[in-house]
Every structure is written in structure tokens, then in C-alpha cells.
Amino acid sequence: MKILSVNVGKPKVHHxxxxxxxxxxxxxxxxxxxxxxxNIEGDEFKSPNIHGTIDAVVYAxxxxxxxxxxxxxxxxxxxxxxxENLSVDKLNEGEFFLxxxxxxxxxxxxxxxxxxxxxxxxxVTGHSRMRDEFLNQDSPGVYFEVIxxxxxxxxxxxxxxxxxQNEISILDLYQTLRAAEQHTASNSQxxxxxxxxxxxxxYKDRLYRFAGQTKPN
Numbered sequence: 001m002k003i004l005s006v007n008v009g010k011p012k013v014h015h016x017x018x019x020x021x022x023x024x025x026x027x028x029x030x031x032x033x034x035x036x037x038x039n040i041e042g043d044e045f046k047s048p049n050i051h052g053t054i055d056a057v058v059y060a061x062x063x064x065x066x067x068x069x070x071x072x073x074x075x076x077x078x079x080x081x082x083x084e085n086l087s088v089d090k091l092n093e094g095e096f097f098l099x100x101x102x103x104x105x106x107x108x109x110x111x112x113x114x115x116x117x118x119x120x121x122x123x124v125t126g127h128s129r130m131r132d133e134f135l136n137q138d139s140p141g142v143y144f145e146v147i148x149x150x151x152x153x154x155x156x157x158x159x160x161x162x163x164x165q166n167e168i169s170i171l172d173l174y175q176t177l178r179a180a181e182q183h184t185a186s187n188s189q190x191x192x193x194x195x196x197x198x199x200x201x202x203y204k205d206r207l208y209r210f211a212g213q214t215k216p217n
Contacts, residue, residue: 001158003104004063005087006033007080008043014123026124027080032153035107037146040085054145055112055200059084060158061141062091073127081124082134083115084141088158094171096142098198099164106150108161113143113200114174140174168196173203180210 009027013020024045034041038054061084070077079087086104093114100111117140121130134140176193179185190211193199 001091002089003086003152003154003156003158004089005029005079005154006152007085007087008033008040009080009083010042010044014120014126016123016126016128019123021120021123023120023123025081025083025120027083027085029078029080032151033085034149034151035109035146036149043085055202056143057146058086058107058109058144059115059141060086060088060091060144062139063087063089065137065139069125069130072133073125073130075126077125082121082141083124086152086158091142091158092171093138093140093142093174094169096170097163097166098168098170098173098196100160101147101162102144102158103161104158105152105156106148107146107152108148108150109144110147111142111170112145113203114170114177115140115143116177116206135178138171138174140170142170165196165198168193168198173199177203177206177210180207183211185211 007027007029009024011022011024013022035058039057061082063079066077066079096111098111102109117131117134119131121134122128173193176185176189180190190207193207194204
């Protein structure tokens, strides 16, 4: 897999149907990005307690999906518009497993989770149902925490270095979260995730909430 664009953003005001929203979701392409353990230099967030947390410093998406989203929105969306730091050629969420460690340029990053989009997608794209459309696709992108900081630039390769398990991919996580939200997930699907030592607590909490289960003490 190859990095086609590296992107950072600062909060900007976007308007949709007469409503203003400030967000840093729409990011701009850079010559390179400097990735630290806690942040990417120049990447700022309106709500840092929610976005850009230490388990989600780097966000990667499949660049090839932009043709679909651009057609849906009726205009060409530049890479970075949907919030990704890394626009990756041919990223398949089914090939990224929780705990995987990847080398990208001078950086080592670990797969931690999946994006669950908010309505800021509507504002940055100008499409009032973009969040709903995004939710219904199986291309949510991948979140990473930073193991070893460094620099990433376009044309760097994203290369798997270590795999600790092959039971739960990012696609598995996303599809189970969606099924739990829609009350169609089986107990075995949910239990498989809840019993995994690789699943972050925030996703376990979301599963409990979606499934209407009581979180154990």
C-alpha cells in the first residue's frame, strides 16, 4: 500500500442549510507530516477530548473511495476532505487487524480501531445525508496509535510489520458495531469482541450501549 497524500487540518467554519459548524475535519495536503506520540504537528481539533486522542492520532482511509464520494456530492472532493491524515492507495479494512503494527516512512503505528462518523461529514462535503451514506458503506477507515514517532510523506509505503491476532479485523469491528446498533448482531458476534484483549474499552462501552447490555463491574 502506498501513501498518496498526507493531510492535516485546523478548525474552519463550514455552512450547510443556513447552519454554521466549526470543525477541522477537512484537512489539507502537505509535503510531509511530523507524527508525534500524542499528535501530528499542525493537526488541531475543535474537540480534542473526542478527536485526535492518543489511541487515534493517525487516521487512514482508502483514496479510491473518493471517486464514489465525489460523485455522490456532485463535486470533486480533494483527498483529506473526509478527515484522513493518510490517503492510502487500495486500503482494505478487512486486511487490518486490531493490534497490527505498520511501518510508514519513519513512523511505526498500531491499529486500534475504527471511525464511527458524526454529522460534521455533512458540513465539510455540503451533502446533508453524507453521514448516513458513510455509515452504510463498509469503508470506515482505520485509526492508529503511534508506537515510534517520525515523518511520513507521499509515496511512502504502508507495510505490515507485526500481527498479533487474525480474528478481529477493522471490518469485523465496524460491521459488528453497526449490527449491534441496528439490533441485528448475534450474541456470539458481540461476545467475540467483548472478550478480545485487543479491543479498546471505548468500543466495548459502545457495544454494551448498542446491545442494551449492562456493563460488568
